[in-house]
Amino acid sequence: MIMFDRRLLKNFGWFLFLLTLAFSAISLLNLYSASYETGLTSFKKQFFWIGVGLVALIFISFINYRLIRQYTFYIYSFTILLLVFVLFFGKEVAGSKSWIDIASLATVQPSELVKISVILILAKFYDNDYQATPYGFLDLIKPIIFIAVPVVLVLMQPDLGTAMTILLISGSMVLFMGVKKWSVAFILIVVLGVSFYSWHYTLKPYQKDRIKTFINPASDPLNAGYNSIQSQIAIGSGGLAGKGLRSGSQTQLRFIPAQQTDFAFSVLAEEWGFLGSICVLLLYFMIILWMLDTSSRARDKFSMLVCFGVAAMFFWHVLVNVGMVIGILPVTGVPLLIFSYGGSSTLTAMIGIGLVLGIRMRKFSMSGEAIDLG
Amino acid sequence: MQDFRNRLLMVTVILGLAFLVLGSRLWYLQVLKGEEFEKFSLENHIRVERVPAPRGRILDRYGKELVVNRTSFDIYAIPKDIKDIPYLIQSLSPILNLDANQTQKNIDSALKKKSFKPVLLAKDINRDQLAYIEARRSSLPGVIIEINNLRQYPHGDLGASFLGYIGKVSEAELNKNPKINNNDLVGKTGIEKGWESSLRGDDGYTQKVTDALGREVKSNLFLEDLQNKKSMPGSDVRLTVDIELQKAAEEALGEESGAIVVVDVNTGEVLALASRPSFNPADFIKGIDAKTWSNLVNDKSSPLLNRATQGLYAPGSVFKMVPSVAALNEGFINEEEYVYCPGYYKSGNSKFRCWKRGGHGQVNLRSAIVKSCDVYFYKIAEMMGINNLSKYMRAFGYGSITDLGIEERAGISPSREWKQKRFNKPWYRGETIVSAIGQGYVSVTPLQVSMMTAAVANNGKLLKPTIVLEISSYDGEEKFKHSPVVTSQIPVQQEMLDLVKDAMVGVVNDPGGTGRAARLKDLTVAGKTGTAQVVSLDSQSEDRKHRDHAWFTSYAPAEAPKIAVTVLIEHGGKGGAVAAPIAGNLIEIYKKLMEERKADDNV
Incomplete structure (x- = not known):
């Protein structure tokens, strides 16, 4: 199915790939x-998943994105x-049926x-649609449905954070x-209305607590605010150069909550200090810039939007995430x-990078189908 | 697509700004506030555990331990570290006599509060209980054994009235001394209080690494963050008291209420300071319980009162040394002058009785002291007046504390000024007359009487009594050593004092002396009896409360005085009959003790 072209390898985004490898190593x-x-x-486990992710990344980068565009609706469906399946047969962890x-x-x-x-289905929607700019509310009914369906399904798990990220x-x-x-303006009013309704009728107390604690973390230093405070202590105590690998007291003595998952950045900041954490932020910055650069060189709206997405x-x-661990955004x-x-999040990130790499590789090809479809 | 390129440029700018915000916040937390957060992180994982310093010991003059410390073991549970709460309770309840339900409740409430504080299971467990728990520690995670120092009294309640007791620190004491911690035990009375600053040690601390759940981390993580400070035990206080003599004195008092003071007449060292009834200091070791405390406070026999230093009594005839010295020295009398005692003394319209209704006939100073004739003293008191008398009372130390260092009362040395100030009334002649025989307004402590006796015995030096011989730090460094302090010199000529001393020998040794019961075979005792009226007239009442206080004060040997012994028996009746034999007996015991010590030293 995939035909190799020397130009493909020549145009392979070595920079992003190496960034990804470096990043995986630091992680x-x-x-x-x-x-x-x-x-x-x-x-x-993460070692395993990064391996799987890199394989997926390379595999996807070699699939022509036009083929993916063709199958977008199936991928979406x-x-x-899966989201519907998980609601019925999913494994419940910490109160959410997400797995x-x-x-x-x-x-x-x-x-x-x-x-x-x-990302794919929205890219495809705009790719097909040539009519209006800017778009009115009626033009957007289709993409709003594309967005709303997964968001509502994720909210039902319930997983507030992921739903918000999708949005x-x-x-x-x-x-x-x-x-x-x-x-x-109309959409904003609808969103505010829904938020107001959710606050009073559908949000669970723990979710309300999280929002309240965000506004004033000191109000609840033992429970919800504890996470934020301990994370900031870890980061701050790292100082300029950090305490060194396996030498962060906040990490090693488990003062940092969820330090392997949501608060992994606090571990980095404690043990590698300002220098280490700023380096990682710069790496992210470069990855995103490189993706935006790829987006700006795209030959069509679909590839431009996928890279942008x-x-x-x-x-x-x-x-x-970083806003949360440094205490300027809610937990x-x-x-x-x-x-x-x-x-899953690692795999998703790798797939995303794979898509961008695939698009980058093909930015010089005049007619993708002719070359890649065997 | 050019349109989108412009938008992408804008997006890049927004992206840059967002990263700038994140980076600035990191700069703020890590570089600007880094040191502050470093401190928080240290506080997070370092638990400071106080190492209480043991109090210094209290020893008798020969180094015998009167108050020492023993190690106590308290059992606590750290709720978060317990793996199986029911199992823990089930295995510890029978051996520690725990109330299973209550323990479960305590642990549950600590868990609910997310408290890292250990829950107390049992205080001061015995050796068997300790061995049981030690053997099972590995199967009982969360159980910790805390080591404390508790006071211990090898001699029981002996000397309790001056040793004093300890108790939980009060708010005021806490504010005064920053080294004392909440819930610490400090001296509340007696030596424990008076020498608190010497006895108290300097607490140390150890630091431990704990994880987020408050559990102690056993691995070697972050050991470099820890500091320790050794505790410094308090200094040992060696008293002047001879515990053997103290024991004899307290036994002599027995079930009576009263006090006995034995002092070294040449140094002012207190050799025994007995007061009965007393209390058991062991009741106070872990902080006294409310019931025992209220019993002690409400006890009509006042066991918490140190009668030797705080008990105020009319001295009765033991006081006659004061008018004797005063009248001799001021030239109102000499040993040749006789006074006729018909059994009463008339002054103006008032009639003052002698204790001997039939009268003593012709008496001079010596026979008046020997027979304790009141009329003689009424007469000389009226002759010299209250101003002269009160001058000598003060010279003998009456009316002010001796500054022994433990709880003391000053008593009353009455004078015109005092009466004016106290009652806003003029002084009456009759009041001078009764003052001369230690009645009326005069009130004294047994210790004051003893110091007066010592001053007579040592030819006029009023010494400052002392109860502490030496203080030395736990590693043997001497911090204080007693040397005699003369408070004042009594203004009296030697030959006049000799007359009084000779009369005191007569009290014990002359036929007809009131203190013959104190006489010893191979040692000359000098002394003076006293029978102090509690209620006027009704001295022979059946009701014990109305009976006279029995006094006897003495020194020995008369030729080369060494010790003064003062005995007071509350409502004991006649001093000569009740108090004198006790004093004689104690002098005898003292002599034997000294001989034994000498023999021991020679061996």
């Missing part, structure tokens, strides 16, 4: 330190079905994978493509892609 080193005292379980157990070998979180399919990613794409001012996915994950349970331990 594993960090998880090694974070999980050392508890037997390295998550380190070993498949992940939506599918695959033969007890691994658990997969469809809500992570669905981010990719939402942020897809919202960025819609706004990027242009929306009429009045439509923005994947860049948005990375951006929002970094902003929401929402959004992982830091590749950096936080988690098979």
Whole structure:
């Protein structure tokens, strides 16, 4: 199915690939330190998932994106079905039914994978649509449904953080493509109305607590605010140069909550200091910039939007997660892609990078189909 | 597509700004506030455990231990570290006599509060209980054994009235000394209080690494963050008291209420300071319980009162040394002058009785002291007046505390000024007359009487009594050593004092002396009896409360005085009959003790 072209290899995005490899290595080193005292379980699992992810990355980069565009609706439908499946047969962890157990070998979180399919289906929608700029509310009914279906399904698990990330990613794409001012206002009113309704009728107390604690973390230093305070103590105490690998007291003595997953960045900041954490932030910045650069060189709207969407996915994950651990955003349970331990989010990130690499490789090809479809 | 390129440029700018915000916040937390957070992180994982310093010991003059410390073991449970709460309770309840339900409740409530504080299971367990728990520690995670120092009294309640007791520190004491911690035990009375600053040690601490759940981390993580400070035990206080003599004195008092003071007449060292009834200091070791405390406070026999230093009594005839010295020295009398005692003394319209209704006939100073004739003293008191008398009372130390260092009362040395100030009334002649025989307003402590006796015996030096001989730090460094302090010199000529001393020998040794019961075979005792009226007239009442206080004060040997012994028996009746034999007996015991010590030293 895939035909190799020398130009493909020549145009392979070595820079992004090497960034990804470097990033994976740093992530594993960090998880090694974070999980050392508890037997390295998550380190070993993440090692496995990064391996799987890199294989997926290379595989996807060699599939012509035009083929993917062709099958976008099937990909989307498949992940939506997974989301429905998980509501009935999912494994419940910490109050959320978000995981599918695959033969007890691994658990997969469809809500992570669905981010990719939402990016694809929105890219495809705008690719097909040539009519209006900016778009009015009526023009947007279709993409709104594409977005709303997975968001509602994820909210039903319930997984507030992931639903919000999907909204942020897809919202960025819609706004990027242009929306009429009045439509923005209308959508904002609807969103505010829904938020008001949810606050009073559907949000669970623990979710309300999280929002309240965000506004004033000191109000609840032992429970919800504890996470935020301990994370900031860890980061701050790292100082300029950090305490060194496996030498962060906040990490090793488990003062940092969820230090292998949502708060992995705190571990890095404690043990490697300002220098280490700023380096990792710069790496993310470069990855996103490189994706945006690829987006700006794209030959069609689909590839441009896919690159933009994947860049948005990375951006929002970094902003929401790092913002959370440094205490400027609420504690929402959004992982830091590749950096936080988690098979599905790592795989999703790798697939996203794979898509961008694939598009980059083909930016010089005049007619993709003729070359790649065997 | 150019349109999108422009938008992408804008997106890049927004992206840059967002990363700038994240980076600035990291700069703020890690570089600007780094040191502050470093401190928080240390506080997070370092638990400071106080190492209480043991209090210094209290020893008798020969180094015998009167108050020491023993190690006590308290059992606590750290709720978060317990693996199986029911199992823990089930295995510890029978051996520690725990109330299973209550323990479960305590642990549950600590868990609910997310408290890292250990829950107390049992205090001061015995050796068997300790061995049982030690043997099973590995199967009982979360159980910790805390080591404490508790006071111990090898001699029981002997000397309790001056040793004092300890108790939980009060708010005021806490504010005064920053080294004392909440819930610490400090001296509340007696030596324990008076020498608190010497006895108290300097607490140390150890630091331990704990994880987020408050559990102690056993591995070697973060040991470099820890500091320790050794505790410094308090200094040992060696008293002047001879515990053997103290024991004899307390046994002599027996079930009576009263006090006995034995002092070294040449140094002012207190050799025994007995007060009965007393209390058991062991009741106070772990902080006294409310019931025992209220029993002690409400006890009509006042066991918490140190009668030797705080008990105020009319001295009766033991006081006659004061008018004797005063009248001799001021030239109102000489040993040749006789006074006729018909059994009463008339002054103006008032009639003052002698204790001997039939009268003593012709008496001079010597026979008046020997027979304790009241009329003689009424007469000389009226002659010299209250101003002269009160001058000598003060010279003998009455009306002010001796500054022994433990709880003390000053008593009353009456004078015109005092009465004016106290009652806003003029002084009457009759009041001078009764003051001369230690009645009326005069009130004294047995210790004051003893110091007066010592001053007579040592030819006029009023010494400052002392109860502490030496203080030395736990590693043997001497911090204080007693040397005699003369408070004042009594203004009296030697030959006049000799007359009084000779009369005191007569009290014990002359036929007809009131203190013959104190006489010893091979040792000359000098002394003076006293029978102090509690209620006027009704001295022979059947009701014990109305009976006279029996006094006897003495020194020995008369030729080369060494010790003064003062005995007071509350409502004991006649001093000569009740108090004098006790004093004689104690002098005898003292002599034997000294001989034994000498023999031991020679061996």
